[in-house]
Amino acid sequence: MSDLSPQDAYNFAYLDEQTKRMIRRAILKGIAVPGCQVPFASREMPMPYGWGTGGVQVTAACLVPEDRLKVIDQGADDTTNAVSIRRFFQRTAGVATTGATGEATVIQTRHRIPETPLTEGQILVFQVPIPEPLRFLEPRETETRKMHELEEYGLMHVKLYEDVARHGQIATAYAYPVKVEGRYVMDPSPIPKFDNPKLSGSPAIQLFGAGREQRIYALPPWTGVVSLDFDDHPFETSKAPHDCDLCGAKDSYLDEVITDDQGGRMFVCSDTDYCAGRRARGMKGRLWAPEPEGAA
Amino acid sequence: MIADALEGGFAEAPVQSARAFREILEAMARPGTIRRVQGATPPAPLSIAAGVALLVLTDPTTRLHLAGEADCPAVRDWVAFHIGAPLAKAEDADFAVGPWEALQPVSRFRIGQPDYPDRSATLIVECDRLVNHGPALTGPGIGAATWLNLPETAAFRANRALFPLGFDTLFTAGDRIAGLPRSTRVEAI
Incomplete structure (x- = not known):
């Protein structure tokens, strides 16, 4: 046993099987109700909150040994966060890694969607800090749950309207709220609104993990995602x-x-x-x- | 019988369940596509795919309902040894497995709560075969349209009408598996 390297002491992809089953169940329910935030029992990960603990857990639950993993941080493959997470899965799951979007089967991302169009068979995992799009408008989880239940999204439109009233345009530039399949308003994570159109009708599976907030949500492929706007102030990328x-x-x-x-x-x-x-x-x-x- | 119950699980659970989950994820995310899974040999009458789905998704924290011919001593023993899921009535179940007729009426299964639609049942429906022929499916996960030989359409149309509530379904036949989440619209035939 003494020739075991430290990472051999861990299970495949770090998490234990019971945890992965729990995360996998949450992912499937998220897929079944696109845009709906599904609670999960987020674990302590060997990295601080804010470094992608939610994304890492979702990635760990999805990885297979044959995967080729790409990790980006604000679009870059070579920043500390991306390098650390890539190396983490190299060591604990033994997966191949790549920087090329077209070669990757699983891409974990912090705050960007790659410019190269994604394809079928790829999974894009987003790291999410605050999954609740209504959180800064209504701090109580019981209330925001009720608002999603009743499709009561007027408050979000008031917020966008106040942008227009103050700045003459919708000033939200990132984490721009979207409506999924005409039902749930969803936070696309802090991607620039430039990336919002790529969310809709993507051939890839898009999964969102928020570790500290303990939520998973998902967009199946070919899902309609519309950025919120007004008839006289239509959504524009920038x-x-x-x-x-x-x-x-x-x-x-x-x-x-x-x-x-x-x-x-x-x-x-x-x-x-x-x-x-x-x-x-x-x-x-x-x-x-x-x-x-x-x-x- | 006891010896049989000890057989048929994953030999290498972490890797086999990871591969199987990816197939199940693709099946659920692309309703109507038929995927193949392997690694489990559950006792009859469970199919390989149903056994794999149970091993990947259920554990002592999920209540399991065995319906019809799936509710036999061999399956109960196998579930007890490999999974440890508490067996439950249909109304309380997180997962249910059995042939479509035995799962009726499906309206008894949990459809989630308005504020937590995820607290709903997942049905694992054993079929004789799975083919891409039958009612047309549209909705999230489907580019143009796909087809799947569903056992019936009325129940799934009624389930879709409950959206965002409703149960989710996996169909299994041999080593093949297909998904039908509640979000899928089923053509009336």
Whole structure:
């Protein structure tokens, strides 16, 4: 037994079987009632709340050894959160990992949907901080449950209306509320509203896990998802009015990067795999310069 | 008989149940698609797929209703050893397994509560065969339309009318499994 490495002491995909059964039951009920928040007995995970404990538990319940896992944090494959979670499942589930959206079978994401369109057979797992879209309008869970039960979503429209009244437009830019199949209003997690149209009619299964708040919800493939709006103020996506400075993409969501203290800045794709893929195909942006020979 | 009850579970539960769950997830998320599962050999009359579904989804925290021919000593012993789920009346069950006729009337099963629609039963309906031929299915999870040989349509149309309440259904035949969540609209025939 002494030659067991520490991760061999854990069950496949870290969680014990009883926990996975409980999570799997919640996922199936979430699939059956799209957009409805299903409670689950969230476990302590070896990472702090806010680092994706809900997404990690959903991913652990779905993974099979044949999976190829991609983890992104705000679109990037190489940030601390993404690297940690990817390595966690490499060690505890022995799954292959990838940065390429098209090669992944399971993608865990924090706050973005990849630019590359998803396909059938893929599962997208969202990390959700606050699953209840009405929470900042009504703090009592008993009341928000009742509001979902009665389809009483007027308060959310009042909130969007107040945006219009104050700012002349709906100022909500991320975690933009959506209505699923004409029934439940759902928080799509803090993705930019640029990503909202990708939620609807996706060929992939989309699962949402909120660890601290102990909720799972889901969108089956080909589910109708509509961003809330008004007839005279229709929903519009938004992004920085630039092209990517590295790959020149006009259609991807951009991060603003400050480059000096003289007001210099650049805009780059938030989706690092999408940007790198375009550059590999020879597309260049305004500031792209290949690494000089011999650079470390 | 005792020896038989000890057989037929997963040999490698974590990996086998993970693979089986992915098939069940795909079946439920894409109503009408027929998937194959393996790993369990439950005693007759349970099908392989029904045995796998029970092993993957039920445990001592879920109340299980055995209906009709599924309610026999061999199955009860097998469930007691491999799963440990408390057996329950149809009205109290989280899961129920048996042929469609034995599950009647399905209106007795739990349909969830208005504030917690997830607290509803999942029926595992044993069928002779599963084919993509029969009433058309539309709704979440279905691109254009799919077809499945449902045992009847009226009960599923009545169940859909309760949405977001209602029971969810898995159909099993041999090693094949298909899903019909409450959200699916079933064509009237």
